[in-house]
Amino acid sequence: MTNARPSTPPPSNEPVRAYAPGSDARAALQQRLRELRGQRVDVPAIIGGEAVFTGATTEMVVPHEHSHVLGEFHHAGADEVAQAIDAAQAAKGEWAAMDFADRAAIFLRAADLLAGPWRDTLNAATMLGQSKNAHQAEIDAACELIDFFRFNVHYAEQLYAEQPNSPGAAWNQMQYRPLEGFVLAVTPFNFTSIQGNLPTAPALMGNTVLWKPSERATYAAYFLYKLLEEAGLPDGVINFLPAENGADVGDPALASEHFAGLHFTGSAGTFNHLWSSIGERLPTYRTYPTIVGETGGKDFIVAHASADVDAVATAIVRGSFEYQGQKCSASSRLYMPASIWPEIRAEVAAQLDTITTGPPEDFTNFVNAVIDQRAFDEITAYIDAAAASDDAEIIMGGAYDDSDGYFIEPTVIQAHDPHYATMEEEIFGPVTTVYVYPDDDFAGTLDLVDETSPYALTGAIFARDRAVIRQAMDRLEQAAGNFYINDKPTGAVVGQQPFGGARRSGTNDKAGSWLNLVRWVSPRAIKETFTPATHYSYPWNAPDAA
Numbered sequence: 001m002t003n004a005r006p007s008t009p010p011p012s013n014e015p016v017r018a019y020a021p022g023s024d025a026r027a028a029l030q031q032r033l034r035e036l037r038g039q040r041v042d043v044p045a046i047i048g049g050e051a052v053f054t055g056a057t058t059e060m061v062v063p064h065e066h067s068h069v070l071g072e073f074h075h076a077g078a079d080e081v082a083q084a085i086d087a088a089q090a091a092k093g094e095w096a097a098m099d100f101a102d103r104a105a106i107f108l109r110a111a112d113l114l115a116g117p118w119r120d121t122l123n124a125a126t127m128l129g130q131s132k133n134a135h136q137a138e139i140d141a142a143c144e145l146i147d148f149f150r151f152n153v154h155y156a157e158q159l160y161a162e163q164p165n166s167p168g169a170a171w172n173q174m175q176y177r178p179l180e181g182f183v184l185a186v187t188p189f190n191f192t193s194i195q196g197n198l199p200t201a202p203a204l205m206g207n208t209v210l211w212k213p214s215e216r217a218t219y220a221a222y223f224l225y226k227l228l229e230e231a232g233l234p235d236g237v238i239n240f241l242p243a244e245n246g247a248d249v250g251d252p253a254l255a256s257e258h259f260a261g262l263h264f265t266g267s268a269g270t271f272n273h274l275w276s277s278i279g280e281r282l283p284t285y286r287t288y289p290t291i292v293g294e295t296g297g298k299d300f301i302v303a304h305a306s307a308d309v310d311a312v313a314t315a316i317v318r319g320s321f322e323y324q325g326q327k328c329s330a331s332s333r334l335y336m337p338a339s340i341w342p343e344i345r346a347e348v349a350a351q352l353d354t355i356t357t358g359p360p361e362d363f364t365n366f367v368n369a370v371i372d373q374r375a376f377d378e379i380t381a382y383i384d385a386a387a388a389s390d391d392a393e394i395i396m397g398g399a400y401d402d403s404d405g406y407f408i409e410p411t412v413i414q415a416h417d418p419h420y421a422t423m424e425e426e427i428f429g430p431v432t433t434v435y436v437y438p439d440d441d442f443a444g445t446l447d448l449v450d451e452t453s454p455y456a457l458t459g460a461i462f463a464r465d466r467a468v469i470r471q472a473m474d475r476l477e478q479a480a481g482n483f484y485i486n487d488k489p490t491g492a493v494v495g496q497q498p499f500g501g502a503r504r505s506g507t508n509d510k511a512g513s514w515l516n517l518v519r520w521v522s523p524r525a526i527k528e529t530f531t532p533a534t535h536y537s538y539p540w541n542a543p544d545a546a
């Protein structure tokens with residue numbers, strides 16, 4: 001047994017590969033895309049390291065070519081959840097007792113496997129299963145997840161090192177115990193990195209986990225599980241439970257007395273439901289559960305008349321339409337001053353004219369398909385309603401076609417009423433809405449921005465006037481957990497802009513930072529006295545001298 005107390009390697013952000021024409025990286029990714037397209041995978045539940053094929057299955061299809069089946073996944077239900085809870089509880093003792101250096105090494109190895117031999121597989125799976133272009137897959141499935149693994153190890157080490165004072169004849173320690181019970185990780189479709197982070201962050205802190213991957217992105221999630229297995233994650237630490245209906249896993253998991261924490265990312269509606277279910281069952285749990293949930297957004301860009309027109313237009317195009325607007329941080333309400341709006345509008349239109357929508361296997365397509373038929377129907381209903389409304393008009397895009405894949409053209413709606421539905425509701429697609437305000441009502445517009453939406457996730461101010469930037473930062477203090485000055489409101493980087501928002505956007509526990517990891521421990525304060533008192537009496541208790 002070594003007596004070393006090793007420091008973990010200092011993390012730095014994984015460089016983003018360019019995939020330029022003629023590069024080896026592009027050729028390798030294209031080759032992996034062809035290989036995966038040529039195979040079908042049968043995805044089981046994985047409980048205590050054992051594959052469980054339940055026989056009740058759902059097909060996984062390519063969103064941009066829905067006739068192409070990638071494979072099928074087997075549904076977990078109440079029986080599998082019960083087995084997974086047993087497996088998680090059985091694995092817990094050894095995992096929690098494992099030296100942190102060993103737990104850390106497993107996730108550092110996962111980072112290196114993903115940066116190297118597994119990179120093309122995770123990127124290609126994300127491109128095929130979630131319709132991301134090469135760049136969007138690279139910044140998500142590769143870089144962000146590698147960063148989560150490496151930075152979380154670093155933050156965990158810092159957290160464990162945080163110890164109380166020991167001023168006298170006692171030695172005080174803080175033990176960072178994992179939660180008593182299992183953590184349920186419930187993940188969204190839109191980021192492979194989030195699917196990876198939600199089960200692994202609690203696991204790094206010594207917890208064991210039931211992971212319910214998104215039924216809309218189980219394909220990449222399965223490859224991710226296999227990567228963790230190769231990295232050396234012991235059986236039962238993370239139990240993989242795919243399901244077509246989230247409740248089939250959620251309900252029995254929340255019904256267990258051993259449920260100790262929820263790590264959720266998804267819509268506010270689902271989170272509200274889960275929190276209410278937990279509240280109803282509270283007396284049945286052995287411990288008050290930790291609840292961490294990052295939810296939706298209605299993210300804004302506000303431009304001031306002093307803003308740089310091309311910078312605003314570019315932020316609108318990238319912020320609203322990259323990954324088809326299916327980012328919780330996507331800009332979906334725009335407040336533009338009347339004086340420069342005609343120029344911004346012309347530049348957005350000119351940039352959108354050069355964008356093509358189509359399959360990500362063709363690297364020239366900037367915009368790909370939305371995730372599935374349900375999303376397609378929900379998003380296009382907003383477009384149809386805007387086309388028919390007197391309060392709004394479609395000024396760019398608006399076309400859609402689901403005959404081969406779920407394609408929706410980048411669409412800009414102009415709202416004449418700042419409370420028109422698409423200024424207020426999360427659409428989660430390539431649709432953004434602009435409201436043009438009179439230049440002399442900038443202060444009133446900031447009030448509008450703050451009060452329009454129940455969400456408070458991301459937002460951006462564009463201005464060159466420094467006093468205006470300060471005014472917006474102050475007035476919009478509670479309107480966004482991630483605030484951007486002269487930059488688009490998407491693209492947060494682990495270790496640089498820890499991510500999360502408040503109000504209806506979640507518990508704001510900042511994924512990829514110590515603030516998140518601290519939620520997965522239950523600290524125990526320990527005092528050891530070296531020379532204990534041997535009698536109860538104190539000097540103050542003695543009588544005054546005569």
Ligand code: NAD
Nearest residue numbers: 187188189213214246247250266267270294295296297328
């Ligand atoms: P969703 O709410 O439809 O689903 C999220 C997960 O919850 C899925 O795995 C689903 O199966 C599961 N689920 C649903 N009902 C359940 C139940 N009763 N019990 C257990 N699990 C259940 O969300 P989605 O469509 O996958 O993701 C998009 C949403 O996620 C958007 O609202 C987006 O803004 C949000 N999001 C937020 C962040 C953030 O950091 N704030 C990041 C990414 C996505």
